[in-house]
Amino acid sequence: MKKYLISAVSLCSIIILSACSNEKSKNLPDGKLNPCTIRFSWWGGDDRHKATLDAIELWNKIHPEIEIVPEYGGWDGWTEKVSTQLSGGTAPDIMQINYDWLISFSPDGKGFYDLSKLSEHLDLTVFDSDILSFGKVDNILNAVTVSVSGRGMFYNSDVYRRLNAEYPKTWNELFELGEKFRGEDIYPIDLDIQSGGTAWYLAVVYVQQQTGRIFLSMDGELGFTEEDIKLALDFYKELENKHVIRTIDIRTDEDGSAALYQSPKFIDGTIAGVLEWGSSVGKYEMALPEGLLEAGPMLSDDNGNSTGWMIKPSVLYAISKDTKYPDEAAAFMNFLLNDEKCAEVLGTTRGIPASHTAEKSLELSGKLQGLVQENDILLENLDTITISPYMELARMKSFYNDAIEKVSYEKANTSEAAHEMYISINEYLERIRR
């Protein structure tokens, strides 16, 4: 019995040790592309899903020996899914990641694969160095920026034409439209407070424009004072009071838990505008008849001051630190980022590509057009601010949403909500920076 036991333990040890050493050698790049199956995950709307699946099909024709398994879905719940996969060591080989995930999942730069080691298959020379710096943590290249994007205003042209209204250029014009549309029970725009947090985003733009102070610095310092936060909440409340946006009460009653682009009120034109990332506006565009959604001017004050608008890497690609196939994953990532034919297939479903090769390919094929391009041009003409990755952390969003909800439901006045939010944000930022 003892003999059998010793044999069994020895065998298990050999298997485990050999598996470990095998794993380690497989995790290092060897420059070769071997037949394998790799997983690629992303979130997005239907337009992005369709284009990405087509791109995978194109890859399969060129590299049938490297099979790509797609994993995709909507944004809601996606962070939680990837978080579980990363914690459990079952993350896909290649992931589309959000900007703030670099802080959450790789605070020391070791949470994702160091992409600088994969230069044999991944061409990074076609990216500007400041664009590449977005994906660096502690000087380790964790991710590559797919595109840089900002939120812009998009309007249902049919409704605006019907009501003989022009797209607003200033905040005051926006407020006037709210009053003008009230009689028709139409809202010039609407903002959600849920996962996207667009309501707080617009309020931050407004305050940044008014005060010149930046909400959060790149290293996570709160730039707003308590007064600034109050100003932002006052602005939000005024949007509700002047019928520019729906109150939370009305929005949840009418839409339930549906996202704004799925809302019957957006589809039937009761909501005549949205604030959305240029890289993600496709889902709103698809919900309306073709050509109806149009990009509008970025709002400014009455003196033409249009600062305060923000940009960030809309999405980035990263490779799992546990991948067994770094070379193959890098090759596929390179295909997604830089291949000319792939760029044509993907179009602008993730925004205007940051890769010069992909951008040029889109330009030559005449695909560099539409809302994404229009929004990009509008932002290019502004003095934009790069969003701090700390701004999009889930806990930070919960602070914004709690404050806005309290103000909207009148459970707290803007001073009380601002005070609470100021304290919470400072405490949290101090804790995570430690």
Place this chain on the structure above:
Amino acid sequence: MKKIYHNPTGVKKYTGLIFISPFIVGFLLFTLYPFVSSFLLGMTDYNGISPPEFTGFSNYISMFEDEKFRNSLFVTFRYSVILVPLKLVISLIMALILNLEIRGMGLYRTIFYIPSILGSNLAVVIMWQFLFTGDGLVNQFLEFIGIGAVNWYGNENGSLSIIVFLRLWEFGSAMIIFLNALREIPPEYYDAAKVDGCGKMCAFFSITLPMLKDVIFLNLILQLISAMQEFNAPYMITGGGPMKSTYTIGMLIYDEMFKYHNSGYANAVSWVLFVITTVFVLLLFRFTGSHREGNQ
């Protein structure tokens, strides 16, 4: 003559253990191991990515200062207190109806059980939106009968109500347990009661209810545990809102764990939930003990 059982060929000392080993391995890996590691993680600062750091009882201490924790605990209690008695009453009434000797009753029983299988999946969420949003079917009906529309999703009480309605609609499991117990009651008891001049209501309170005491208790415990752990329905239907009015403790654990990467705290909260639920169950055992023993 005493019968002698021969040991079949190949059966040895450990054969039984080998047969039950799938359960033992499953229990050790998927129940005991998570149970113990959850307690240990509850005493750490752990984000799910970096190695955990031992922090003692600090997670438990910070829970008392956490307004969200207090609120979610209150929401969970409120929800359980409303849902559990209502569900017991409705499932018992339905079981009584489905216990009648009517043709095709098997089909009816199956139909009434279907909602319990569905759970709170995406299709149900969409259906609930059709029913309870501003222009939904329920409000159309309420307006038709002159009561007027209710803001179900946007109102704190309304949103809790629609979660309760969903779970009430899923009365099937509790109903099946009642139904089974009802069919166990000997019909002679009712015949004797009838002879003694006892009517239907009298028979229900004098025979049916006393005979169902144990099953009512069983259902009470099962429903209470399930209500205390509620997560799916508020997560899918209301997202915990508005104003955190449907933000149950299950949602808090989920958010802390997966959204905020505060795994240590999430594990500590789940242990507090476990202890509270256990205390409730023990109290119920204690306070209902004499009644249940009386039945035996």
